[in-house]
Amino acid sequence: MGGLIRSNIPKFRLPPEVIDEEFDVIVEQGAKLHLNHPIESMKDLLAEDYDAIFVGTGAPKGRELDLPGRYDTDQIFVGIAWLESVAFEHIESVGERVLIIGGGNTAMDCCRTSLRLGGKEVKVLYRGTRDRMKSSDWELEPALEEDVELILNHSPEEYIVEEGKLVGMKFSVLEWHKDKNGKLKSTKKDEVIIPCDTVILAIGQENSFPWVERDIGLDFDEWEVPHVDPITYESTLSGVFFGGDSAFGPKNIIEAVEHGHQAAISIHKYCHNDSLTDRLPYGMNLVTAKMGIHEWTYSNDYGYENRFEVPTVPMENRFKDINIEVELGYEPGQFKKEVERCLNCDIQTDFVA
16 A cells, blocks of 8 residues: 655656556566555454555645744645646646755655746745755755755744735844754744745655554554554554655665565565564675686776766756656766776675665
8 A cells, every 4th residue: 555656756757658667577577556545544444354554645635834924825735745736737837936945855845846837036944054965965966956945044033925926935044053952943044035936845744644543553652653563563453564755754765665664574585474573683694796718708907987977868958848757877888987987896795774
């Protein structure tokens, strides 16, 4: 159950054709896909006598920023819902001056999407310093490359609305320091108003489980996140597993895929009455891929070429259509030259997230 990658990740980053191709690989192995099939009750689902249930519904509820003026205009949007509306073509334009409030990956998706919908001056405003931003470097750098302006240490105070029209937003300019206990504290140094036509809020996401009854043995914490075992991904209700943002709050796709992988191992063990905690050691479980006496046929010359950057669509062409994928991938010749840079050392690298 679950999946928001089609509606929450812009098409210029993840084209629908790629999603379809990945889904087809799974479905063609025999998985039964039920579309247009909303689940409205966990209690009813449990009554259908499934052996195990996996929930991967994401964290689909964007956080609000209820400041003065919030409901006096129709040009203030919540980031996650706004991206969905863009994906389903319910929104096809924005104002020329756009403010994105937040510093995570959703903020990066919103600012880059705004550029493709007609935004001319797109600014991302974050209340802290850059080192505290939650966005990944590989998300932030393309936004800066596309001339999105990053404004730090600005805390939102008020939406400025005149006769129903959004004209700006008031911010406190902050200075950060550590107190005697080492805790970060802010001091207000100034106050500014930044003109804008559209504001998009990307200050965080929350889980939303209105369809899960609270009297079935499934426990949630104060933030509506289910209590999930970090090793097995099983909830407090036997046979019900969670993964992705629905399990631990907003993270990224790579971690969500790993959650699904580990939960699948648990579900397999659960259905065979095996111990869910009896797992392979964390790390590499592979043997060498070298070919013994035939190693001499490998290319072992040291290459002095610099690493090839992944080719991208030229800047002047990126904003003509929101569906244009920015990263093109290597051409066959570039790919060959890049892999030739490998020293063939046979060292197995274990990446730990």
